[in-house]
Amino acid sequence: MIRFDSVTKTYHGQVVLDAVDLHAPAGAVTGFLGPNGAGKSTALRILVGLARADHGQATIGGRPYRLLERPAATVGVLLDANAVHPGRTGRETLTLTCLALGLPRRRVDEALDLVGLSRREGRRRVQGYSLGMRQRLGLAHALLGEPDVLVLDEPANGLDPQGQRWLAELLRDQAAQGRTVLLSSHQLAEVEHLADHLVIIGGGQILSSGTTADLAAAHGSIADHYFALTDGVDRAAAAHDGRTAA
Numbered sequence: 001m002i003r004f005d006s007v008t009k010t011y012h013g014q015v016v017l018d019a020v021d022l023h024a025p026a027g028a029v030t031g032f033l034g035p036n037g038a039g040k041s042t043a044l045r046i047l048v049g050l051a052r053a054d055h056g057q058a059t060i061g062g063r064p065y066r067l068l069e070r071p072a073a074t075v076g077v078l079l080d081a082n083a084v085h086p087g088r089t090g091r092e093t094l095t096l097t098c099l100a101l102g103l104p105r106r107r108v109d110e111a112l113d114l115v116g117l118s119r120r121e122g123r124r125r126v127q128g129y130s131l132g133m134r135q136r137l138g139l140a141h142a143l144l145g146e147p148d149v150l151v152l153d154e155p156a157n158g159l160d161p162q163g164q165r166w167l168a169e170l171l172r173d174q175a176a177q178g179r180t181v182l183l184s185s186h187q188l189a190e191v192e193h194l195a196d197h198l199v200i201i202g203g204g205q206i207l208s209s210g211t212t213a214d215l216a217a218a219h220g221s222i223a224d225h226y227f228a229l230t231d232g233v234d235r236a237a238a239a240h241d242g243r244t245a246a
C-alpha cells in the first residue's frame with residue numbers, strides 16, 4: 001500500500017507538489033493522471049527515494065523507501081525505460097541486477113517471459129530495441145525481485161495497441177495477486193480501462209480521486225471529468241502568470 005501524506009516539494013521557489021495526499025491500495029491498479037508538468041514524476045521520484053519532500057511523507061507499506069529492509073524485493077520501479085546501458089543486451093541488464101540484488105538467475109528468463117521478450121530479443125543489445133521493447137525490458141527489471149508494489153512512470157509510452165492490451169492484462173494480473181500498482185499516464189482511455197482507482201493531479205495539487213467507476217458515473221466520462229479539471233488549472237496558471245488564456 002502506498003500513501004502520500006501532505007507531501008510538498010518546491011524547486012527554485014516553484015511549488016511543484018502542494019500538500020499532496022494520495023492512497024494506492026493493495027490488490028488494485030491506481031492510475032495517476034495529469035497534464036505535462038503537473039508533478040507526477042516528482043511525486044513518484046519522492047516515493048522511491050530519488051528526491052526528498054520538503055514537508056510531508058510518502059510511504060510504501062507504512063515506511064519511507066529509505067527505511068525499507070529489502071527495497072528491491074518490496075517495490076519494483078520503472079521511471080525511464082531509456083535509462084539502460086545501450087551496449088548491454090537485455091539479458092545482461094537483467095542478470096547484472098540479479099547479481100547485485102542476490103536474486104536467483106532463473107528470474108532473468110522468468111521476467112523476460114512475463115514481459116513477452118523472446119530469448120532472441122533478450123540476446124540483442126538494448127541500443128537496437130524499439131521504445132516498446134525498452135518499456136518491456138524496464139518492466140522485466142521492475143518485476144525481477146517479485147515485489148509487492150509496482151511504481152511505473154508512463155509504462156504504456158511507446159507500446160502499440162497490442163502492447164497496451166498486453167500491459168493492461170499484466171498489471172491487472174499483478175493486482176489480482178494482491179500487489180499494489182501505481183502508474184502514471186497520459187493515455188486517458190487506456191487508464192480508464194485499466195485502473196480501479198484514479199488520482200488526477202494538476203498544478204501540483206490533487207484535483208480528484210476515487211474509484212474509476214464512481215468518477216465515471218458521477219461525471220459522465222473520465223475524459224469529461226479530466227478536461228473539466230485540468231483545463232481550469234491551465235487557465236488559472238495562465239492568469240497567474242499574466243498570460244492571456246485562450
Ligand SMILES: Nc1ncnc2c1ncn2[C@@H]1O[C@H](COP(=O)(O)OP(=O)(O)OP(=O)(O)O)[C@@H](O)[C@H]1O
Nearest residue numbers: 011012016034035036037038039040041042043186
Ligand atoms: N530536478 C528538478 N529541478 C527543477 N525543476 C524540476 C525538477 N524536476 C521537476 N521539475 C519541475 O517540476 C514540475 C513538475 O514536473 P514533473 O516532471 O514532476 O511533471 P509530470 O507531471 O511528470 O510531467 P510530464 O507528464 O511532462 O512527465 C515541472 O515544472 C518541472 O519543470
